[in-house]
Amino acid sequence: MYVGFVPAVSRESLKAMRQTIRGWHLQLQSAGELADLSKTYNPVLTGWKNYYGQFHASAMAPVWYHMNLYLMRWLKRKHKRFVRRTKRAIKALECMARAMPEAFVHWKAGYIPKGWMMGAG
Numbered sequence: 001m002y003v004g005f006v007p008a009v010s011r012e013s014l015k016a017m018r019q020t021i022r023g024w025h026l027q028l029q030s031a032g033e034l035a036d037l038s039k040t041y042n043p044v045l046t047g048w049k050n051y052y053g054q055f056h057a058s059a060m061a062p063v064w065y066h067m068n069l070y071l072m073r074w075l076k077r078k079h080k081r082f083v084r085r086t087k088r089a090i091k092a093l094e095c096m097a098r099a100m101p102e103a104f105v106h107w108k109a110g111y112i113p114k115g116w117m118m119g120a121g
Contacts, residue, residue: 008056017048017063027073034096037074038103046105057109064106068093068113071104090114 097112
């Protein structure tokens with residue numbers, strides 16, 4: 001009998017992390033800049049990456065995707081020119097991520113927003 005074990009993040013932990021991101025209400029913090037958001041939330045994201053992504057980094061992809069969605073919502077609320085322009089907001093966020101990959105830990109790892117993100121339609 002073969003018993004295999006690959007340590008990775010559980011479904012419950014992924015759900016809890018996404019609920020935490022949802023609870024931050026990023027889209028309502030339109031008074032701040034991207035650097036302020038990075039300074040506030042990057043330590044938490046770094047902790048999650050170091051703890052859960054230690055052995056199976058790609059298992060954190062749903063969380064990084066979720067964070068990018070909320071950053072896109074923040075951008076749409078901050079800059080009114082993106083209110084009904086989801087594709088443009090994602091493209092602008094992608095440009096920000098390429099210009100400042102060190103702003104967020106998941107951007108540095110290569111999980112930058114792309115045009116195929118959900119809601120870009």
